[in-house]
Amino acid sequence: MPRLGKGKGMADQARAVLKKHLDLSSRHEAKQSQSIKGSKSTGKIHSVRTFNKYCESLKGAGEWMKKTHSIRFLNEAGPAMAKQYLEHRRDMGISQKQLDTDRVAMQYFFNQHQIEKVHSRASPDKSSRRYTQEQVYLITQVQAEQNALSTTIAKETGIRAHELLTIRKTSELRPSSHRNWHKDRFLGREGERYMVTGKGGLKREMMLTKETAQKLEQCRLAEPRLVIDRGVHYQQYYNITGGNTWSKSFSDASSRILGWSHGAHGLRHTYAQDRMLELQNLGIRYQEARDIVSQELGHFRGDVVETYLR
Numbered sequence: 001m002p003r004l005g006k007g008k009g010m011a012d013q014a015r016a017v018l019k020k021h022l023d024l025s026s027r028h029e030a031k032q033s034q035s036i037k038g039s040k041s042t043g044k045i046h047s048v049r050t051f052n053k054y055c056e057s058l059k060g061a062g063e064w065m066k067k068t069h070s071i072r073f074l075n076e077a078g079p080a081m082a083k084q085y086l087e088h089r090r091d092m093g094i095s096q097k098q099l100d101t102d103r104v105a106m107q108y109f110f111n112q113h114q115i116e117k118v119h120s121r122a123s124p125d126k127s128s129r130r131y132t133q134e135q136v137y138l139i140t141q142v143q144a145e146q147n148a149l150s151t152t153i154a155k156e157t158g159i160r161a162h163e164l165l166t167i168r169k170t171s172e173l174r175p176s177s178h179r180n181w182h183k184d185r186f187l188g189r190e191g192e193r194y195m196v197t198g199k200g201g202l203k204r205e206m207m208l209t210k211e212t213a214q215k216l217e218q219c220r221l222a223e224p225r226l227v228i229d230r231g232v233h234y235q236q237y238y239n240i241t242g243g244n245t246w247s248k249s250f251s252d253a254s255s256r257i258l259g260w261s262h263g264a265h266g267l268r269h270t271y272a273q274d275r276m277l278e279l280q281n282l283g284i285r286y287q288e289a290r291d292i293v294s295q296e297l298g299h300f301r302g303d304v305v306e307t308y309l310r
Contacts (some may be wrong), residue, residue, distance in 0.1 A: 021045055153208060163197065227242075269308045
């Protein structure tokens, strides 16, 4: 059998496979046709939206198989690999609905060969809004480049959605002088510091990894621009998304790839929990670690952090 999609990426291969199953006649017309012919369901895809959803699922499966099994073409895969992929997705906290979508997409590829259903171990913990690092990575993979960079920045710093619109260089802005800043902020981390303006006009530092800082600098605007988010005016210095635009992108991407969303604010929970563990592993006592994380998040009350640690 010739290799499927020779010279094409997994996205193109996925579309080529699923296009064979696309039938944009209505479901009603399809059922009428089946009734006349006395045939069983053809298993066709009757919606562009569903087609795109399956393409995304099959592309993700192919990229995982390429990484873990070194395949180059989808038709090098088999049902056993498909089952492994679903089990991997289950362990990532993917919802049952999304696991079923992934399974159906792969069954189209394997010509309706039944792939054993993998059951989601649990629905996301509604008592916590935290995303794992792996889940955030999956989300960035289905976001546009601008939105993905903003997601990475929010994950690394815990900043609020609207604060993404206020990022400045430390040479351009100084931290608010009416606050006593903890000397151990960002202890154990290396990277580049930037400034953001938060609630009440509080100006504080955040730290990005050097790799993310380099990507951010590539988005530097020649001249600052005025943006309006939720009726508030901001002077923006970098061509990245923030505020409501980015929040919606994050939630939509989370729902598409994970099957659920805790909202962009969940990244503040991720930052707080990961940072608390990091500081405690460096020998910082709980109460002091909590105070440090509070300031890094733009608060000055340690007890506020407890909300993020649930």
